Amino acid sequence: MSAPGASEKEIWPLWEVFVRSSRGISHTHVGSLHAPDATLAVRNARDLYTRRNEGVSIWVVPADAITTSDPDAKGAFFESPAGKNYRHASYYTKSEGVKHL
Amino acid sequence: MTIPPVPYAIAPENAATVSAEEQQFNDLIAADSRIEPRDWMPDGYRKTLIRQISQHAHSEIIGMQPEGNWITRAPSLKRKAILLAKVQDEAGHGLYLYSAAQTLGVSRDLMTDQLIAGKARYSSIFNYPSPTWADMGSIGWLVDGAAICNQVPLCRASYGPYGRAMVRICKEESFHQRQGFEILLELMNGTPAQREMAQDSVNRWYWPALQMFGPPDDDSPNSAQSMAWNIKRFSNDDLRQRFVGMLVPQAEVLGVTLPDPDLRWNEEKGAYDMGEIDWTEFHEVLAGRGPANARRLQRRRDAHNEGQWVREAAAAYAAKQAVKAVA
Numbered sequence: 001m002s003a004p005g006a007s008e009k010e011i012w013p014l015w016e017v018f019v020r021s022s023r024g025i026s027h028t029h030v031g032s033l034h035a036p037d038a039t040l041a042v043r044n045a046r047d048l049y050t051r052r053n054e055g056v057s058i059w060v061v062p063a064d065a066i067t068t069s070d071p072d073a074k075g076a077f078f079e080s081p082a083g084k085n086y087r088h089a090s091y092y093t094k095s096e097g098v099k100h101l
Numbered sequence: 102m103t104i105p106p107v108p109y110a111i112a113p114e115n116a117a118t119v120s121a122e123e124q125q126f127n128d129l130i131a132a133d134s135r136i137e138p139r140d141w142m143p144d145g146y147r148k149t150l151i152r153q154i155s156q157h158a159h160s161e162i163i164g165m166q167p168e169g170n171w172i173t174r175a176p177s178l179k180r181k182a183i184l185l186a187k188v189q190d191e192a193g194h195g196l197y198l199y200s201a202a203q204t205l206g207v208s209r210d211l212m213t214d215q216l217i218a219g220k221a222r223y224s225s226i227f228n229y230p231s232p233t234w235a236d237m238g239s240i241g242w243l244v245d246g247a248a249i250c251n252q253v254p255l256c257r258a259s260y261g262p263y264g265r266a267m268v269r270i271c272k273e274e275s276f277h278q279r280q281g282f283e284i285l286l287e288l289m290n291g292t293p294a295q296r297e298m299a300q301d302s303v304n305r306w307y308w309p310a311l312q313m314f315g316p317p318d319d320d321s322p323n324s325a326q327s328m329a330w331n332i333k334r335f336s337n338d339d340l341r342q343r344f345v346g347m348l349v350p351q352a353e354v355l356g357v358t359l360p361d362p363d364l365r366w367n368e369e370k371g372a373y374d375m376g377e378i379d380w381t382e383f384h385e386v387l388a389g390r391g392p393a394n395a396r397r398l399q400r401r402r403d404a405h406n407e408g409q410w411v412r413e414a415a416a417a418y419a420a421k422q423a424v425k426a427v428a
Contacts, residue, residue, distance in 0.1 A: 010208050011416050014200065031266065032200035034209055036412075037419035048193050051186075052273075068139055 014063040015041040017048075019055035027059050035060075130331055135261040138204040146330055149323070150260050151205050153332065155212045158198035159223035162216070163397050165191045167231040167240060176234060183280055184237065190273045197266040204262045217402040225383060226309050228391030235288055235295075235302035241281015242351070243303070243310040249274045250344045251314060259331035282351065289356045296356075303352075304360040311375075312383045314341040320380075345373050 012034050018027035030049050035041035041060040049055070069077055085091050095101045119127070122141035129136060136142055165188045172188065175181035199209055215221040226244055231237070252274065255267040288299040315321055315337040327333040335343075345364070352359050363376035385391065 010210055011412055012209075014203055014209075031197055031269070032203070033196060034200065036415035037422060040415065040419075047189075048196055051189070051193065070139075 012036045015045070015060045016063050016066060017041075017045045018059040018061070019045075019049055020057040021055055023056060027057065030054075032063060033060075130259060130329075133259075133331060135264065136259050137261045145326070147205050149327060149330070149332065150263065151202055151207050153327075154198050154202040154205070154263055155207065155215075156222050156224075158195045158202060158212065159216045159221055160227065161191050161195035161198060163223045163227045163401060166397055166400055167227060167229070167393075168237060170231050171234060171237050174234075175237075180284075187241075187277055187280065190277065194266075194270045194273070197269055198263075201260075201262040201266045205260075213405065217398065217405050219389070219398055222387065224313060225386040225391060226313050228386050228394045228397060229305070229309055230393050233298050233302055235285065235298040236306070238281050238284030238288065238299065239302040239306040241277050241279075242285055243281075243306045243348075244313070245274055245277040245281060246348070247310045247313040247344055249278060250340055250347070254334035254340075255332075257331075257334060263332075282355070285355050285357065299355075300357050303357045307360050308378065308382075309386075311341055311345070311378055312380075314338075314344070316380065316383070317378075342372055345375055349373060 013036075014032050015035055015038075016032050017030050019030045020027045033041065033044050033048055035044045038060060042058055045058045045060055050058070081087065123143070126136065126140065126142055126146075129140075136146075168184060168188050168191075172181060172184050175184050199212060202212060203209055212221070216223070226247075231240065249271060252267055252271050256264055256271055258264045258267065285299050285303070288295040315324075318324065318336045318338045321337055324333060324336060328336070348359065349364070361376045363374065365374055366372075367374045386394070389395075
């Protein structure tokens with residue numbers, strides 16, 4: 001399936017919008033919108049996604065430019081971390097009760 | 102609430118006919134998890150969502166008109182600014198929802214074409230006129246109130262992009278309902294003529310607002326399937342009942358009468374009994390024969406056609422800039 005908005009049938013492409021809610025926080029995906037180019041996509045994103053002081057910075061990315069991992073191969077693709085709970089601090093229980101560990 | 106039939110529960114002898122991807126979809130739904138755009142999904146699920154989300158988007162877009170009618174005539178500058186913000190929100194809601202529908206593979210232009218060709222449905226409520234300022238109050242209190250009641254459970258809809266759009270929409274709708282309530286409260290505290298205007302408006306919007314929850318459960322053919330897919334969480338009648346239960350004490354605060362002589366508390370049921378809804382009217386309006394259907398569609402069609410040169414010019418400019426950037 002091609003990315004939404006990438007079809008020849010669309011007069012304007014779709015953009016994915018990321019908003020930084022305040023300084024020190026990373027940009028987070030908030031939704032998509034429809035715009036002819038990047039400049040207008042940023043302006044439209046301001047009007048559409050930050051009408052109530054939701055952000056201090058906006059990124060827009062053409063939906064078509066995003067590469068996604070294959071959802072059907074999810075099991076195999078994300079297999080490597082499975083069964084490796086020794087990567088989490090909670091795996092080590094013998095130190096329980098010992099301070100600053 | 103009755104438990105809907107579960108179409109995906111497959112008898113063991115038929116289990117072999119379920120593909121691995123379908124099984125994965127069924128498991129996600131059974132676990133009340135979310136389906137995302139790139140996941141496999143049954144055609145019926147995709148079609149149901151495209152229909153529901155696009156109708157919902159159209160409703161938001163057409164829904165700008167009854168209130169847009171009063172922007173230039175709002176009684177004060179503050180009221181005008183508030184109304185502008187509210188109508189802008191409705192446009193925003195339409196845009197969130199069109200984007201969500203696009204993730205299912207339908208194009209924006211096709212949805213727009215279907216709307217202006219009169220082939221797509223939108224909420225019947227927007228086919229009623231808004232002749233008085235009090236209607237801005239009733240639309241906020243009753244129409245947005247009913248919409249919120251319908252939409253809060255949709256925040257948990259199984260399709261991820263739809264649920265996420267609904268979360269944003271619900272946050273914004275609560276301002277709409279409160280500002281409508283305040284408009285009516287102000288009128289009810291005003292002159293006898295203002296009180297009469299508020300009551301008249303509530304009389305006109307009450308029944309159409311109850312119809313927004315859709316036909317009664319025994320006449321709602323798609324509901325069971327939508328509930329089994331976790332798109333819909335409560336039946337039409339359950340939501341309507343809940344809404345009326347919230348309205349009665351609010352009407353008391355306002356001092357307005359809800360225009361239903363059969364409305365009374367049923368101690369045994371622990372809920373209100375209400376009069377019969379005129380479903381003939383509902384189906385007439387849905388079929389295009391409501392008081393403002395033709396006017397609403399014509400306005401939308403004109404706006405779309407008048408904006409065509411803007412869309413084309415912006416696309417042409419973007420194409421030209423893209424060529425320049427490569428050169």
